[in-house]
Amino acid sequence: MASVPLVLGPMLRYTDETCAAIWVETAADAEVSVHAGDREWRSRTFAVHGHHYALVEIDDLAPGSVLPYEVRVNGGTVWPEADSSLPAPVIATRNPRERLRMAWGSCRTSVNHDAAGNRSHGVDAMRTFALALSEDAALRPDLIMLLGDQVYADVTTKPMQDFIRSRRDISEPPGKELKDYEEYAHLYRLAWSDDANRWLLSTVPSAMIFDDHDVRDDWNASLDWKKQMEATSWWRGRIVAGLASYWVYQHLGNLSPAERAEDEIWQRIAAHTGSDEPDLSDALDAFAGRVDREPRTYRFSYRRDFGDIRLVVVDSRAARDLTPTARALVDSTEWEWLDQQLQGDLRHLLVVTSLPFLLPIGLHHVESWDEAISQGAWGRVAARIGERLRQMLDLEHWAAWQNSFQSLARILTEIADGGRGTAPDSLVVLSGDVHFSYIAEVDRSRGGRIVQAVCSPVRNPLPIAMRWFSVVMSYGLARPVGAAVARSAKVPNPPFDWTTVKGPWFDNNLSVLRDTPGGLELTWHKGVVENGDERHPRIDEVSRVVIGPRSSSG
Template structure:
């Protein structure tokens, strides 16, 4: 869909009331120009492992406007593509089975700035695999809910667009690769040698992102709808940083170091820098080199990014991937719940001390809603939470060495590594949430809402607490967990039944008994399910309203044409303000 000089993008990243950050990958060193509102904005590319990237900052836009834009590479328009290039791309994509010819013409990409005072409308989800959108792809991985959202935005003039889409992990799968990705791997190395069908280096990550973000409908959506992202385990590898024993096992392989360095360095350039405002980016030690570069030659960040990634893998306190932003009167805090872990059994924590301190500073009242984005659900079904807490205690030696080994085996085999398996961090963040909800950190918001993914089913839970403080005649904020997973990677049907049975039935009494037997500290509150679980491929949207926070889950469905999915509402839940 683009010229050879535009490999990937444009992606609309950070957007506020008057500015936007637009990310691209180009085929060579170049100057990238964005033209919008009769003005032009430029950025030189920088390179990483032979790939070329630019992030163009567009400023001086009208609040609440939708402004069409074009992208040029070395003064040649590459987006929207010229007619001859678009026709050629159509032919190539039709041959590959992408299905471009099966959906309506896509409208021009626009920059949609925030309007002051407009209530927030945010779409979110996690876990999306990159396979074809034909009948074969839909049979194996279900309908892509993100593609259905894109086509609705592109074809329905009356639909209200989200202000932002938040991707909560597993944007790419580095360990569970598609046939197309495996073909690329096999073209450059022996796929029978470790790491086999999994990713090995930056070049393979670059190709994986290209597969994930070049479907025409989703490419248009990403070029128009502002996006924020955070990684989860599959962006690097399943169970990433589950425990110190897991890390020792991975470090003992010949390929892990190159893999984790490639995963983190590619994440920095493909996802992380676009999450930040221009002001926040300006404080980043690596991005400062881009801003300060004045030479005629293209800046090569390969060595600096690889060195940073290697340091982060051994010392999580040396860099922060989490970020926060205030949108109107809502605060969104996106938490790194993977790389910031302290694995030392004596200090085991989901968030390292500096990360926890930073989060403590962000957890404040004075907003209508406090939204906490974390790839791993903070509140699992209670029984499963208790089982994970028990497992952490046993793996830590609560029942002696023999059961310690069994506990570690269970932790890695059954993925017992969510917030409940990091009790020190769970307890502290729970205390923070209660303090915000009770008005002890500024005026209480209407809700403290955790937004999460990862678990391949969706649900809503709410904290129940006795003795909640009444503030000016009103009970404190409601504390809610809202999960949306997957966007496109459903569990097999048998696994759905098993997950529901274990998480919502068997795990309940077993988990409570097990956690008590291991003397796990009592949680600062109890919680219960409000709605769900749902196992379809879905996208969720939250809307701030006078009545409260409206949460909606929609699944992708097809009628006759597999390339033309639509969204169908599964459930709406209104979290009424107290």
């Protein structure tokens, strides 16, 4: 490995009008430098469990600049690769006079991009977008927002299983699932080393948030679920490795320079003065263990402002309160922060939560009913059945946390009614997780529009046998039947009604959000293989919707 100094990356992460951050993983302790124009920025690597990383902070850039760059490790150029057919990577800073363009989606497995991989998992929509961008720079978004399940720690591919077998007995728990940091590092390498996707992430700023499969299916679905995991011999190592690697591979790059300066782990890196790299293994493991035990001690949620458009990214996994008498998808500390970010006096408010806030109405009622009986509305026997259903059918979205759902619904309604400043033209919740895409809208005749948009999966299609259930739950009798079932368990009615206005559709998709004079335009795109050319799919538009002001048609 030492003969290949750059293991993974570069990844262009947090970028604004005047600064950027570039993340890399290297093969050894090294000095990493980024060169653009006649300028140079340097950073020393830090170590975690035998792996080496650097985040190079780029500053004093001009707004709206587009700078080709190269990365050097110990003075030798490692990126762009000399034999690459893809365009030179660039650092593109935000131009405050230009309208926001953002790509987004969730749920992406890492399998080969050949006929077998495309047959089993469909065409990778992110890779398709990367190839289209490589041919047309006008498609470049300001940001790609990845809404969860960047990696699947519990449902592993054959290459990942081969790696696991090379280091331990796969017949012993946790079997084919990930066990420790070393296995997470390899999984991220599999996920982000494809040529086109690697290039995309080197030239488009990215922001991320986890969902359950980044750790394990149904992560923190309930206190019963957590007790089951903690009773195993391997869970403690898994959650520590999952959160520690998440901080390194995903969360660190989400942070602005000011946020990094306040981050307890980054402060250790910044304070290091020795000639060798700092080793954060013990500190990160202790941090991850504490965050799992005491989620109120750290916040993974964050906010980005693009002029008069606000993007609020919500941690709806690690920050849960699992106490049966105080169940909350977002605990009280996190909720206080979230409440402060959700304000009016914006043109558009975008709320990113990996789990859909507004499910198809029938499914919403089923999940709220299941939570009620799991909490004892129909007695102990029914509670045990409800818990089994919750875990077996993944009934753990916002609808299954009624206290949190009702609270967020009230806040969004207040904002849309002008109760927190001038009402935005639109409040759009962006989500993934469910492996189908759709648009739903709250039934309102005045004020700002409240819309749920879902883009899922990027590459992990829902089995055909399960698709009918999603369609049934979106239309027809699902609304009255589901509402009757929920009322039977004394679930409070939602504070508003909503309708699925487009979808569901089940293609692998990447969505693009564009701020236009007529409102927010959302498009969904998939890859189509032509003439057997599996590695160079054509990009195809699946659906389009414009979310205009209340006076406009949408």
